Amino acid sequence: MDEGGHGNLDRIGHLFADLITWRDVAKSNLWFGLGCLCFLSSCFTKGVSFSIFSVISQLGLLFLGASFFSNSILQRNNDEKKREFKVKEEDILRFGRLILPATNLAISKTRELFSGEPSKILKVVPFLLLGAEYGHIITMLRLFDLGFFISFTFPKLYSCYSNRINQKGMCFKLQLSNMIL
Structure with missing residues:
Protein backbone atom coordinates (compact mmCIF):
# COMPACT_ATOMS: atom_id res chain seq x y z
CA MET A 1 0.00 0.00 0.00
CA VAL A 48 1.62 3.27 -43.99
CA SER A 49 1.19 -0.10 -42.33
CA PHE A 50 2.86 -1.31 -39.18
CA SER A 51 2.99 -4.42 -37.12
CA ILE A 52 2.32 -4.80 -33.44
CA PHE A 53 5.96 -5.84 -32.99
CA SER A 54 7.22 -2.54 -34.39
CA VAL A 55 4.79 -0.58 -32.19
CA ILE A 56 5.94 -2.41 -29.06
CA SER A 57 9.58 -1.89 -30.08
CA GLN A 58 9.07 1.83 -30.65
CA LEU A 59 7.23 2.23 -27.35
CA GLY A 60 10.07 0.38 -25.62
CA LEU A 61 12.61 2.71 -27.19
CA LEU A 62 10.55 5.72 -26.11
CA PHE A 63 10.33 4.37 -22.56
CA LEU A 64 14.07 3.70 -22.43
CA GLY A 65 14.83 7.19 -23.71
CA ALA A 66 12.53 8.80 -21.14
CA SER A 67 14.01 6.63 -18.39
CA PHE A 68 17.55 7.57 -19.39
CA PHE A 69 16.65 11.26 -19.53
CA SER A 70 14.91 11.24 -16.14
CA ASN A 71 17.76 9.27 -14.52
CA SER A 72 20.37 11.66 -15.86
CA ILE A 73 18.42 14.67 -14.54
CA LEU A 74 17.76 13.00 -11.18
CA GLN A 75 21.46 12.13 -10.90
CA ARG A 76 22.32 15.76 -11.49
CA ASN A 77 20.05 16.83 -8.63
CA ASN A 78 21.42 14.03 -6.40
CA ASP A 79 17.91 12.77 -5.89
CA GLU A 80 18.02 9.00 -5.42
CA LYS A 81 14.27 8.46 -4.90
CA LYS A 82 12.95 5.63 -7.05
CA ARG A 83 9.35 4.64 -7.54
CA GLU A 84 8.38 1.04 -7.55
CA PHE A 85 5.36 -0.29 -9.35
CA LYS A 86 4.16 -3.58 -8.01
CA VAL A 87 1.00 -5.42 -8.89
CA LYS A 88 -0.37 -7.04 -5.78
CA GLU A 89 -2.62 -10.06 -5.47
CA GLU A 90 -5.47 -7.80 -4.30
CA ASP A 91 -5.17 -5.76 -7.52
CA ILE A 92 -5.46 -8.89 -9.66
CA LEU A 93 -8.41 -10.19 -7.65
CA ARG A 94 -10.19 -6.83 -7.84
CA PHE A 95 -9.62 -6.73 -11.61
CA GLY A 96 -10.93 -10.29 -11.90
CA ARG A 97 -14.02 -9.45 -9.87
CA LEU A 98 -14.62 -6.48 -12.15
CA ILE A 99 -14.19 -8.41 -15.40
CA LEU A 100 -15.82 -11.74 -14.45
CA PRO A 101 -19.51 -10.62 -14.47
CA ALA A 102 -19.10 -8.81 -17.79
CA THR A 103 -17.38 -11.82 -19.33
CA ASN A 104 -20.07 -14.21 -18.13
CA LEU A 105 -22.79 -11.89 -19.44
CA ALA A 106 -21.08 -11.67 -22.84
CA ILE A 107 -20.76 -15.46 -23.03
CA SER A 108 -24.42 -16.03 -22.11
CA LYS A 109 -25.67 -13.41 -24.59
CA THR A 110 -23.49 -14.85 -27.35
CA ARG A 111 -24.86 -18.33 -26.67
CA GLU A 112 -28.38 -16.91 -26.75
CA LEU A 113 -27.81 -15.06 -30.04
CA PHE A 114 -26.25 -18.04 -31.80
CA SER A 115 -28.64 -20.64 -30.41
CA GLY A 116 -30.09 -21.41 -33.86
CA GLU A 117 -33.66 -20.34 -33.14
CA PRO A 118 -35.30 -18.87 -36.26
CA SER A 119 -36.41 -15.67 -34.49
CA LYS A 120 -32.86 -15.03 -33.23
CA ILE A 121 -31.39 -15.79 -36.65
CA LEU A 122 -33.64 -13.19 -38.29
CA LYS A 123 -32.51 -10.61 -35.72
CA VAL A 124 -28.77 -11.35 -36.02
CA VAL A 125 -28.34 -11.97 -39.77
CA PRO A 126 -28.81 -8.31 -40.91
CA PHE A 127 -26.09 -7.11 -38.55
CA LEU A 128 -23.75 -9.87 -39.64
CA LEU A 129 -24.38 -9.08 -43.31
CA LEU A 130 -23.69 -5.38 -42.70
CA GLY A 131 -20.56 -6.30 -40.78
CA ALA A 132 -19.36 -8.57 -43.56
CA GLU A 133 -19.94 -5.90 -46.20
CA TYR A 134 -18.78 -2.77 -44.38
CA GLY A 135 -16.59 -4.17 -41.60
CA HIS A 136 -13.42 -2.93 -43.28
CA ILE A 137 -14.43 0.63 -42.34
CA ILE A 138 -14.17 -0.12 -38.62
CA THR A 139 -10.47 -0.39 -37.84
Missing part, protein backbone atom coordinates in the same frame (compact mmCIF):
# COMPACT_ATOMS: atom_id res chain seq x y z
CA ASP A 2 1.10 3.57 -0.64
CA GLU A 3 1.16 6.41 1.78
CA GLY A 4 -2.47 7.36 0.97
CA GLY A 5 -3.72 3.85 1.69
CA HIS A 6 -4.49 3.16 -1.97
CA GLY A 7 -2.84 0.63 -4.26
CA ASN A 8 -0.91 1.60 -7.36
CA LEU A 9 -3.85 0.77 -9.61
CA ASP A 10 -6.14 3.04 -7.57
CA ARG A 11 -3.67 5.90 -7.93
CA ILE A 12 -3.48 5.36 -11.69
CA GLY A 13 -7.29 5.26 -11.84
CA HIS A 14 -7.55 8.55 -9.97
CA LEU A 15 -4.95 10.16 -12.21
CA PHE A 16 -6.80 8.98 -15.30
CA ALA A 17 -10.14 10.22 -13.92
CA ASP A 18 -8.59 13.61 -13.14
CA LEU A 19 -7.18 13.72 -16.66
CA ILE A 20 -10.41 13.02 -18.55
CA THR A 21 -12.59 15.19 -16.29
CA TRP A 22 -10.22 18.13 -16.87
CA ARG A 23 -9.54 18.77 -13.17
CA ASP A 24 -5.98 19.76 -14.06
CA VAL A 25 -6.54 21.73 -17.25
CA ALA A 26 -2.86 21.97 -18.17
CA LYS A 27 -2.26 18.20 -18.08
CA SER A 28 -5.55 17.42 -19.82
CA ASN A 29 -4.83 19.98 -22.49
CA LEU A 30 -1.36 18.52 -23.04
CA TRP A 31 -2.61 14.93 -23.40
CA PHE A 32 -5.59 15.97 -25.54
CA GLY A 33 -3.28 17.99 -27.78
CA LEU A 34 -0.84 15.09 -28.15
CA GLY A 35 -3.73 12.76 -28.97
CA CYS A 36 -5.08 15.18 -31.56
CA LEU A 37 -1.61 15.48 -33.07
CA CYS A 38 -1.37 11.69 -33.34
CA PHE A 39 -4.86 11.53 -34.83
CA LEU A 40 -4.13 14.21 -37.42
CA SER A 41 -0.82 12.62 -38.34
CA SER A 42 -2.55 9.27 -38.81
CA CYS A 43 -5.05 10.90 -41.16
CA PHE A 44 -2.24 11.77 -43.57
CA THR A 45 -0.53 8.38 -43.47
CA LYS A 46 -3.09 6.17 -45.19
CA GLY A 47 -0.60 3.91 -46.97
CA MET A 140 -8.71 -0.48 -34.50
CA LEU A 141 -7.17 2.93 -35.20
CA ARG A 142 -10.59 4.48 -35.86
CA LEU A 143 -12.04 2.87 -32.75
CA PHE A 144 -9.09 4.13 -30.71
CA ASP A 145 -9.51 7.65 -32.12
CA LEU A 146 -13.23 7.61 -31.41
CA GLY A 147 -12.67 6.36 -27.86
CA PHE A 148 -9.99 8.99 -27.28
CA PHE A 149 -12.21 11.86 -28.33
CA ILE A 150 -15.23 10.52 -26.44
CA SER A 151 -13.23 10.01 -23.25
CA PHE A 152 -12.03 13.62 -23.27
CA THR A 153 -15.17 15.38 -24.51
CA PHE A 154 -18.13 13.66 -22.83
CA PRO A 155 -16.99 14.15 -19.20
CA LYS A 156 -16.23 17.83 -19.89
CA LEU A 157 -19.51 18.40 -21.70
CA TYR A 158 -21.43 16.68 -18.91
CA SER A 159 -19.74 18.77 -16.24
CA CYS A 160 -20.53 21.96 -18.18
CA TYR A 161 -24.14 21.07 -19.00
CA SER A 162 -25.10 18.80 -16.08
CA ASN A 163 -27.80 21.20 -14.83
CA ARG A 164 -29.49 21.32 -18.24
CA ILE A 165 -29.17 17.57 -18.71
CA ASN A 166 -30.73 16.94 -15.29
CA GLN A 167 -33.58 19.40 -16.05
CA LYS A 168 -34.29 17.71 -19.38
CA GLY A 169 -34.18 14.33 -17.67
CA MET A 170 -36.69 15.43 -15.04
CA CYS A 171 -39.00 16.85 -17.76
CA PHE A 172 -38.75 13.60 -19.71
CA LYS A 173 -39.45 11.62 -16.55
CA LEU A 174 -42.55 13.72 -15.81
CA GLN A 175 -43.81 13.37 -19.38
CA LEU A 176 -43.26 9.63 -19.28
CA SER A 177 -45.08 9.30 -15.96
CA ASN A 178 -47.99 11.41 -17.32
CA MET A 179 -48.23 9.20 -20.42
CA ILE A 180 -48.29 6.04 -18.30
CA LEU A 181 -50.95 7.35 -15.93
